[in-house]
Amino acid sequence: MVFIKALTIVAACLSLADATPLNKKRQLAFDYNDDKVRGVNLGGWFVLEPWITPSIFDQWANGGGVVDEYTYTQALGPTEAFNRLNQHWATWITQDDFNEIASYGLNHVRIPIGYWAVNPQPGDPYVQGQLTYLDQAIGWARSAGLKVMIDLHGAPGSQNGFDNSGRYGAIDWQSGDNVAQTLTAIQDLANRYASQTDVVTAIELLNEPGNWALDMSQVKQFYYNGWGNVRSDNAYTAVVIHDAFLDIESYWNGFMNSASGVNDVILDTHIYQIFSDGEVAMKPCEHVQTACAAGPNLAGTDKWTIVGEWTGAQTDCAKWLNGLGKGARYDGTLSGSTGYYGDCQSKYEGTVDGMLDVDKVNLAYYVEAQLDAYEQHSGWIFWAWKTESAPEWHFQNLTRAGLIPQPITSRKYANQCQTSSCLIPGN
Ligand SMILES: *[C@@H]1O[C@H](CO)[C@@H](O)[C@H](O)[C@H]1NC(C)=O
Numbered sequence: 001m002v003f004i005k006a007l008t009i010v011a012a013c014l015s016l017a018d019a020t021p022l023n024k025k026r027q028l029a030f031d032y033n034d035d036k037v038r039g040v041n042l043g044g045w046f047v048l049e050p051w052i053t054p055s056i057f058d059q060w061a062n063g064g065g066v067v068d069e070y071t072y073t074q075a076l077g078p079t080e081a082f083n084r085l086n087q088h089w090a091t092w093i094t095q096d097d098f099n100e101i102a103s104y105g106l107n108h109v110r111i112p113i114g115y116w117a118v119n120p121q122p123g124d125p126y127v128q129g130q131l132t133y134l135d136q137a138i139g140w141a142r143s144a145g146l147k148v149m150i151d152l153h154g155a156p157g158s159q160n161g162f163d164n165s166g167r168y169g170a171i172d173w174q175s176g177d178n179v180a181q182t183l184t185a186i187q188d189l190a191n192r193y194a195s196q197t198d199v200v201t202a203i204e205l206l207n208e209p210g211n212w213a214l215d216m217s218q219v220k221q222f223y224y225n226g227w228g229n230v231r232s233d234n235a236y237t238a239v240v241i242h243d244a245f246l247d248i249e250s251y252w253n254g255f256m257n258s259a260s261g262v263n264d265v266i267l268d269t270h271i272y273q274i275f276s277d278g279e280v281a282m283k284p285c286e287h288v289q290t291a292c293a294a295g296p297n298l299a300g301t302d303k304w305t306i307v308g309e310w311t312g313a314q315t316d317c318a319k320w321l322n323g324l325g326k327g328a329r330y331d332g333t334l335s336g337s338t339g340y341y342g343d344c345q346s347k348y349e350g351t352v353d354g355m356l357d358v359d360k361v362n363l364a365y366y367v368e369a370q371l372d373a374y375e376q377h378s379g380w381i382f383w384a385w386k387t388e389s390a391p392e393w394h395f396q397n398l399t400r401a402g403l404i405p406q407p408i409t410s411r412k413y414a415n416q417c418q419t420s421s422c423l424i425p426g427n
Contacts, residue, residue: 028236028264030107030147030201032304037379038408039108039149040101040395041309042137044384045092046113046130047153048072048085049164051320052387056088060324067324068163069114069154074125082127089133095140097385097396102144104399105408109146110308110381111137112153112207114166118192119185121156126166131192142199149240149381150189151204151308155182160210163323171213179222182206186226190233197236204240204268204308205230211244219244220255227262238264240308245270249300257302266378267301268308271370274316277339280330284362285422287314288369292417295373307374309383311393312363312403317344318390349389352397358426363392364403365424369416371408 030037044052048069060066066075073081101109113134116126134150141148154165157172173179186205193200205226209219227239239262243252248269256265271294273279273287282290298305315330316322327333328348332340346355355363374380387393398404405411416423 028201028238029198032378036375037108037306038106039110039381040385041110041381041383042093042385050324051318054320055388057324068168070167073127078127085127086129098140098144098146102146107147108149108381110149110151112151114154115156115185118188119181138196138199147201148199149202149204150200151207153207155206159206160208171210174214174218183225183229187229190230194234197234202238202240203230208242209244211246238266240266240268243267243269248305249297253302266304266306268306270309271307274313277329280315281341284424285427287366288416291370291373295376295417298377304378306378307380310370311383312367312398313392315347317347319349350391352391352394352401355391360403365413367404368411368413372417
């Protein structure tokens with residue numbers, strides 16, 4: 001007996017040593033070092049955003065207090081909310097979308113999901129059922145040859161107070177046991193997809209924490225703990241941390257880089273030039289120059305870095321972009337805004353085909369400049385694949401209309417970031 005036991009132990013040690021030789025490099029199913037992330041966000045699918053799918057919120061267009069998924073599910077109650085959302089989940093994105101995304105030369109989809117799909121909290125009005133569709137989506141991604149970045153877009157208490165966190169208003173994420181419950185949600189997601197790291201190559205711990213209302217030392221501790229949670233389930237998923245709107249070089253260099261004892265961390269930064277008066281005031285060429293200036297900033301980080309959200313829009317005109325029922329800075333209709341920079345016209349609501357020619361031209365130059373800049377490090381993920389009626393945010397239709405280049409690596413307006421002069425005609 002003793003002899004047999006000893007043999008078993010020797011065998012176990014040998015097979016362990018065999019499986020994980022010390023010099024073997026970790027293998028992620030996507031090479032974030034050498035290949036560029038090119039992708040789209042499947043926004044408005046498992047986390048509602050009124051501006052992406054205004055039809056879902058139409059009955060409260062003129063009031064009623066429904067402004068986000070929290071108040072939506074609260075107002076409808078669990079049965080009706082589930083029935084409507086289940087219909088939405090089953091139809092907003094389908095296998096055809098995955099195949100079309102892949103056909104455009106993209107390699108990633110980023111899929112926002114709320115904690116409530118995984119780890120609902122007592123008293124929450126949210127309804128569940130999203131994970132069944134997420135499971136199915138991972139199969140579609142595999143068939144299409146796409147990688148999936150799962151993105152925890154909403155945390156208990158809300159990490160940013162945006163409607164897209166599930167709950168508009170207060171930032172209460174660092175109260176009570178909200179952070180601990182967020183870590184549980186991360187653990188559950190990592191565990192659920194641990195056997196599918198051939199497709200789920202990255203998990204983002206938390207979208208857009210609002211640094212202005214958070215203790216950043218606790219955010220950083222959460223990032224370390226979340227990394228540990230993912231790693232405890234598998235070694236082959238990259239862990240994505242959002243920059244919390246702080247500079248990707250001066251603030252984040254030195255944090256969770258390879259010298260910090262962690263591996264396979266991706267920093268995610270979001271680049272929008274539309275959420276202040278100063279930005280919507282900019283001319284098309286200034287938008288291009290600002291995009292180009294992001295290139296060296298991205299190149300200067302000490303870890304993999306993606307632009308995980310960006311857009312073709314140069315204004316905040318899209319209906320309800322600033323919140324259900326709210327206007328825009330661009331035309332001065334947002335309450336509290338003071339300026340007027342132009343008429344929103346077809347940028348408010350409509351189709352890509354219905355955009356003004358001048359807007360189409362400006363957008364096409366702007367998109368290509370961003371592609372050039374954002375590929376200076378690990379790549380990019382456009383927001384969003386589709387919207388109901390916000391044309392400048394609709395990757396699918398923009399591509400079909402020839403305003404996003406195909407192949408995705410080709411350029412109609414090359415070298416915009418190589419010159420200080422403006423190449424856009426009439427500018
Ligand atoms: C996108 O294209 C589809 C199909 O042509 C069309 O029905 C839809 O209205 C378009 N949406 C936008 C925002 O361009």
